[in-house]
Amino acid sequence: MAFIDLFRKKTVQDILKQVEKNEADGHNALGKHLTTRDLTAFGIAAIVGAGIFSTIGKASADGGPAVIFLFLFTALACGFAAFAYAEFASMVPVSGSAYTYSYVAFGEIIAWIIGWALIMEYAIGNITVAISWSDYFTGLLDSMNIHLPEYVQMDYLTASNGFKDATALMQGGKTFENLSAGLQSAYTAWTTAPTIGSFHLVADLPALFIIILITALVYRGMKESRNASNLMVVVKLCIILLVIAVGVFYVDTANWHPFAPNGVSGVLKGVSAVFFAYIGFDAISTTAEECKNPQRDLPRGMMWAIIICTILYVVIALVLTGMVNYADLNVGDPLAFVFDKLNLKWMSGIIAVSAVVAMASVLLVFQMGQPRIWMSMSRDGLLPKRFSKVHPVYKTPSYATIVTGFVVAIPALFLNLTMVTDLCSIGTLFAFVLVCAGVLVLQNQPNIPRGKFKTPYINSKYIVPMLLLAGLSFAFTYNKQATMAFLTNQKQVNSPEDIVTSLDQSQTKVVYEFLIFKNENDAVNSDLEALLSKYNTDETTYKSVVDSLPIDESLKYQSGFNLFKHKIPMWIFLIVLLGLTVWSFRQNLSLIPLLGLVSCLYMMAELSVWNWIYFTCWLLIGLVIYFGFSRKNSKLNRSEA
DSSP, X not given: OOGGGGGOOOOHHHHHHHHHHHHHHOTTOOOOOBOHHHHHHHHHHHHSSHIIIIIHHHHHHHHGGGHHHHHHHHHHHHHHHHHHHXXXXXXXXXXXXXXXXXXXXXXXXXXXXXXXXXXXXXXXXXXXXXXXXXXXXXXHHHHTTOOOOGGGSSOHHHHHHHHHHHHHHHHTTOOGGGSOHHHHHHHHHHHHSOEETTEEOOOOHHHHHHHHHHHHHHHHOHHHHHHHHHHHHHHHHHHHHHHHHHHGGGOOGGGGSSSSTTHHHHHHTTHHHHHHHHTTGGGGGGGGGGBSSHHHHHHHHHHHHHHHHHHHHHHHHHHHHHHSOGGGGOSSOHHHHHHHHTTOHHHHHHHHHHHHHHHHHHHHHHHHHHHHHHHHHHHTTXXXXXXXXXOTTTOSOHHHHHHHHHHHHHHHTTOOHHHHHHHHHHHHHHHHHHHHHHHHHHTTOTTSOOOSOOOOOOBOTTHHHHHHHHHHHHHHHTTHHHXXXXXXXXXXXXXXXXXXXXXXXXXHHHHHHHHHHHOGGGGGOOOHHHHHHTTTTSHHHHHHHHHHSSSOXXXXXXXXXXXXXXXXXXXXXXXXXXXXXXHHHHHTOBHHXXXXXXXXXXXXXXXXXXXXXXXXXXXXXXXXXXXXXXXXXXXXXXXXX
C-alpha cells in the first residue's frame, strides 16, 4: 500500500449521496426527530453537569473569584471550536462528528486517529460522569440514613491510592480523624472490603447501575432520549436558578477580595476541570442525521448551548465565592457545601436531588454520541459491519449502543475520577484542534460544497504575529520570573504533602525529630505534614526549612529531567504556535478557527505529561487496529481495488 493511500479522502458529494440513498430505501437510516430547541437542550444537558455540581469547587479554590475569567476563556475557546464544528456540520450533515469532518479534510489515517480519540473521549467522559453520579447518589442516600458499604461506592484505584497515602500520613503522626474525608473513606473501603487472596473487592456499583439504565434508554430510541433529556434539563435549570436566587442574598462582597489570590497560575490551574465542564456541545454534532434541518439547527443549537451555560457558570462562580471564602470550596459537592455551611439544610437536599438528575442527563448525551461515532466508522469499513446495524423498530445503532454500555460500565468499577477527567479532556481537545485545523485546510479549496453556515472570515495574516509579540512582551516583563524559571528549568520545591508521602518510616522519624529539635514548641504536635505546612505560608522560609531537612535532595525538589518532562507539552505548544504563525502569515488563514486551534492546543499543554503519554498509548493501540483490520477493509480501499 502506498503511503499516499493513507490520506485518501471522502468527498462531501459522496457522503451526501450515501445519506440520500439510506433515506430513500430506509436501510440503515436513523429517525429524524430533533429541532434547534432539542439540540440546545442536549447541549445544556451535556454541559451543565459535573462541572457546575463538582469541579467548579476545586477550580474556585485554586483561582479564587477570578475563576470566572477561566470560564470565559474556556467558553471563548469552545466558541471558536463550535464555529468550526458548525461549519462542518452545515457542510456534511451526517453522524460522525469530527471523525467524518477529518475524513473530508485530512484523509483516512487522520480520520481513524480522531475517531479512535473520540471513542476514548466519550467512553472516558461517561465513566467520569457515572463516578460523579455515584458520589452524589450515595450522598443522597446517606442523607436519608441509607448507608452503603464504602467498598461498593468507590472505585478500586481511589481506594488503593487513598489507603497508601493515608497510611503514609498516619506514619507521619496524623491521626485518622485529621485525614481528609476522602482519604478516610478510601482507607475504610480498602480495609473493610472482602478479599480474594491479596485482591480487595472494591467496585463502584451505583455507577454500574446508572450506566445500565441510561444505555437501555438510549437503545430504546431518539424520541424517548430527547423527551427524557428535555425533562431533566428543565429540572436542573430550575434548581440552578433557585440556587442563584437564594444564594445572592448571602453574598458577602468581602469574600471577593483578593479577587485573584493565586495570580494567573492559580486561575489556570483549574483549566482541566473547567474545560471538562464545557465538553459535550460537540456531542450534538453526532446527531446530525436525526435533525429535521441539520444545516440550520446544528449551528444554532451549539451556540445557544455555550452562551446559556457560560452565563450560568459565571454567575454560579460569583455567588459561590461570595457566599464563602474561596479556600473553603475545595470539596466534591460545592453547591451543597455552601448552603450546608450557612445552615440552609433544605437547599442542600434539593441540590443533591438535582445533581443526581443533572449527572444522568450528561451521561445520556455522551452515551448517545459514542455509538453514532462507531456507526459512522463501521459504515466506512473501518470497524466491523455489525457496529453500523440500525434497529428496525427503534431506529438506533443497536449493537454499537450495547457495546458502548459494556465499554463504559466495566472501567467505571475500577478507574478513579482524576485520571479519567484529564484523559477525557485531552481526547476532546485533540478533536477540537483537528476540526479547527480542518476548516483552515478547506477554506481555500474551491471544489468543496458549502453549507448554509460559514465562519465569518477575518484575515489573521498580521493579527496573529502581533498577538504573539504581545504575549512574548508580557512573558518577559510582567511574568519574567516564571518565564525564566520555565526556560532555565529551575528546580521546584515539593509541597509538604508530597514530601511526607514520599518518605519511608525511618525517614519520617528522622525529619520529625529534626523539626522538633528546630522548634521545641512543636513537640506537642505529632503530625509531620502539619509541622511542615506551618512554614509554607512564606515561600522563602519554607524553602529554607526544606533545604535544611536531613533527607535526599530528590525528596525535597523536582529538578533535571524529572521536572523538564512536565514542561514537554508546553514546549510542543510553543513550537506549534510558531509554525501556525508562519502558516497564517503565508496563507491568510481565517482568524476564528485559528484562535480555536491555538486556545485548545494551549489547554492541552496545561494538562500533565502523563495524560499525553496515556493518550499516545491509546493512539498507538488504535494504529495497530487500523493497520491490522481497518486499512484493508476500508470501503475506499475496496472501491480503489
